[in-house]
Amino acid sequence: DTIRAARLGYIPADINSDCLDWGIQGEELFIPRGIVIPCFADNAIWYLKIRKPVPSTEKKKYLQVKGGKILSLYLTWSMQGKDNVFITEGEFDALLLHQHAADKADVLSLGSACNHLMPRWNTCLSTGKSFWIATDNDDEGKKAAQYWMNLVAPRGKQLSLPVKDITDYWKQGGDVRQWAISALA
Numbered sequence: 804d805t806i807r808a809a810r811l812g813y814i815p816a817d818i819n820s821d822c823l824d825w826g827i828q829g830e831e832l833f834i835p836r837g838i839v840i841p842c843f844a845d846n847a848i849w850y851l852k853i854r855k856p857v858p859s860t861e862k863k864k865y866l867q868v869k870g871g872k873i874l875s876l877y878l879t880w881s882m883q884g885k886d887n888v889f890i891t892e893g894e895f896d897a898l899l900l901h902q903h904a905a906d907k908a909d910v911l912s913l914g915s916a917c918n919h920l921m922p923r924w925n926t927c928l929s930t931g932k933s934f935w936i937a938t939d940n941d942d943e944g945k946k947a948a949q950y951w952m953n954l955v956a957p958r959g960k961q962l963s964l965p966v967k968d969i970t971d972y973w974k975q976g977g978d979v980r981q982w983a984i985s986a987l988a
Contacts, residue, residue, distance in 0.1 A: 805902045808881070809894075812839035814853065835866055840894050842877050842914070849875040852894070852914065865915075874921045877912040885909045887987055888931035890951050892916050892938040896969040900937070904983035908935065916943035919950065934959040935986055939968045962986050 818834040837855040841848050850871025857864050877894050881901060887908035891897040897912035904910075909931065913920060916938060920928075928934070934955040938944040940963060952959045964982075966972050973979050 805898055809898055810841050810843065812841075813837070814839060832869060834868055837866075840914075842871070842875055842894075844875055844879045850914075854895075874913070874918055876920065876924045876927055877914050878910055879924075879927055881905065882909045882911070882927065882930065884930050886932040887935060888928075888933070889935045889937055889983065889986075890955075891969060892944055892947055893968070893970075896937070896939075899973055899979060900969055900983060903979040907983055907987060913947075916947035920954065928955055931955075932958060936961045937964070937969060937986075940964050941967060944968070 814834060814836050817836050819832070835853050835855050837853040840852040840854060842850045842852070848871075851868040852871075853866045853868065855864055855866060878897050878901060883905075885908050889897075889900050889904070889908050889910045891900060891910065891912045892915065894912055894914050897910045901910040911927065934951070936948045936951045936955075936959055938947040938951070944967075948961045952961060964972050966975060966977075969979060969982075972982065
């Protein structure tokens with residue numbers, strides 16, 4: 804259900820612009836094999852990101868398809884105007900938390916610790932009364948948490964996990980729903 808609602812997809816092989824007739828002269832486009840993560844908002848696609856199946860030694864696991872606007876909020880389509888809003892670092896963390904605790908809080912993400920919000924999205928931050936910042940437990944995640952704490956002050960509270968992120972917590976057998984309920988308490 805989560806995969807369908809988020810409209811995740813999969814590209815089984817790399818795609819080069821010379822493989823397709825885009826009808827655009829001179830445009831180069833490369834889309835790697837991997838999981839397609841679309842960001843929908845306002846009935847439009849704001850960006851397409853690909854999670855590549857790379858070995859752990861390669862740093863760049865994600866690629867954004869050319870032409871997208873990554874500085875948008877992920878999961879705005881799922882917002883229900885709840886009093887509590889979780890902020891995660893990445894899309895998979897957001898989807899996992901949404902899957903386990905959407906009845907307790909809305910969930911949003913910027914898709915990366917390095918991204919900052921375009922002012923156009925500030926209205927989405929006016930809905931929640933409390934923001935629970937659950938970025939990754941690393942240096943970049945701490946910087947992202949500080950960015951969010953400043954953005955939603957004084958309504959923000961920074962959360963911590965015993966592992967790198969929500970996905971790792973879940974993969975190691977952690978109960979994401981119980982963690983979310985405990986955080987909100």
